Amino acid sequence: MGEFDLITRYFQRPAKRSPLGVGDDCALLAPAPGMQLAVSCDMLVEGRHFLSTVDPARLGHKALAVNLSDLAACGAKPLAFTLALAMPGVDESWLEGFSRGLFALADEHGCELVGGDTTRGPLNICITVFGEVPAGAALLRSGAHAGDDIWVSGTLGDARLALEAFRGTLELPADVFAQARMRMEQPAPRVALGQALRGTASSAVDVSDGLVGDLGHILASSKVGATLDADAATGVIAAAASCGLGTEILRTCALSGGDDYELVFTAPPAARAAVEQAGKESATRVTRIGRIDAEAGLRIVDASGAPISQRFGSFDHFV
Incomplete structure (x- = not known):
């Protein structure tokens, strides 16, 4: 199975928030009026962030969850994400489980896959997530006061x-x-x-x-x-x-x-x-x-x- 067949089979889904969806050079996103985009990126590396024995469905869940957690810390609503995935080779059983866990959590939070990349290499998962929050209302690290x-x-x-x-x-x-x-x-x-x-x-x-x-x-x-x-x-x-x-x-x-x-x-x-x-x-x-x-x-x-x-x-x- 080639790279683009892999993407089509396991990661191609209709996207409402980007008119292009997966498969063009860029995704197009626009926050609603009065909202700001909240953007975060996290990488998971085998042996550093997860064990090789982890169930692939759980790994798909966690790969997105750690990014959604950053949105949560800002009080943002999830919108969309991109996925960059390096793998030693094409393992269809692993891909089925990983994509199933990934999309189950994505659907739970209304967060759409709108682009990314795949390549051969040591197992490495990098997700960039996009959310929106009312302008000026984001939770930040800098607002704590004595007595809180x-x-x-x-x-x-x-x-x-x-x-x-x-x-x-x-x-x-x-x-x-x-x-x-x-x-x-x-x-x-x-x-x-x-x-x-x-x-x-x-x-x-x-x-x-x-x-x-x-x-x-x-x-x-x-x-x-x-x-x-x-x-x-x-x-x-x-x-x-x-x-x-x-x-x-x-x-x-x-x-x-x-x-x-x-x-x-x-x-x-x-x-x-x-x-x-x-x-x-x-x-x-x-x-x-x-x-x-x-x-x-x-x-x-x-x-x-x-x-x-x-x-x-x-x-x-x-x-």
């Missing part, structure tokens, strides 16, 4: 927990591992929550490289500090605590583990009811995990407010 609450969607640390199980550094019961693996391989982008938080949240970022590192982007952009409860936002990882895992590894997963694709955001205390309502409207758990401080730096405490001496980092591709 810090919130997070969903739960944290589950994907890192699964990765450690894959690495053999810890053992999990089959049911806990299955839940954690699902969170690692098929994350849920919080698109509806991001849109519901417009006008309420003062800043936001998606958690892709670990809570400590990604919250740090908000602190740096907003020129503020924070106090963070280390144990406030746990999910599958909480079930793992009953398996005899130590507090330090569980906290490391929750605060330093990447691949969560949740939203961490800030909002004034007066907006607590509005944040909780946004969570209900989007059917997303939201948890208050700390506060923004005027004093620079990040202070991490336990549930009683006592400082934690353990150090936490975040994922970096070149460290």
Whole structure:
């Protein structure tokens, strides 16, 4: 099967938002009146971002999900995306599964494939996603103020927990591992929550490289500090605590583990009811995990407010 036959069979679909669809030299997109385009690009590399054993349908889902998560962090509505795909060769079974998972999530969010490229090479997936947001209403990293609450969607640390199980550094019961693996391989982008938080949240970022590192982007952009409860936002990882895992590894997963694709955001205390309502409207758990401080730096405490001496980092591709 040649390149263009491959595109036609697995990726050619009618597109409404670009009059050209897939198959021309460019896609043509225009935001609605009064809207701004929100654009983001993410790359997934085999062995770096995903394991070779991952189900291709889950990989197709994740490839788009990590980009939709960026739109969610800006409060943007998904419109369209492009796909650049490098593969060692044509594996029709893999392509069927990958495209099925990709388009299932795309259809769920009304996001159309409007172009891209394919080539031979090590497995590498690069997606650029386009969304729209009312002009001036995008959620940014730079709006946090001293006194704001810090919130997070969903739960944290589950994907890192699964990765450690894959690495053999810890053992999990089959049911806990299955839940954690699902969170690692098929994350849920919080698109509806991001849109519901417009006008309420003062800043936001998606958690892709670990809570400590990604919250740090908000602190740096907003020129503020924070106090963070280390144990406030746990999910599958909480079930793992009953398996005899130590507090330090569980906290490391929750605060330093990447691949969560949740939203961490800030909002004034007066907006607590509005944040909780946004969570209900989007059917997303939201948890208050700390506060923004005027004093620079990040202070991490336990549930009683006592400082934690353990150090936490975040994922970096070149460290």
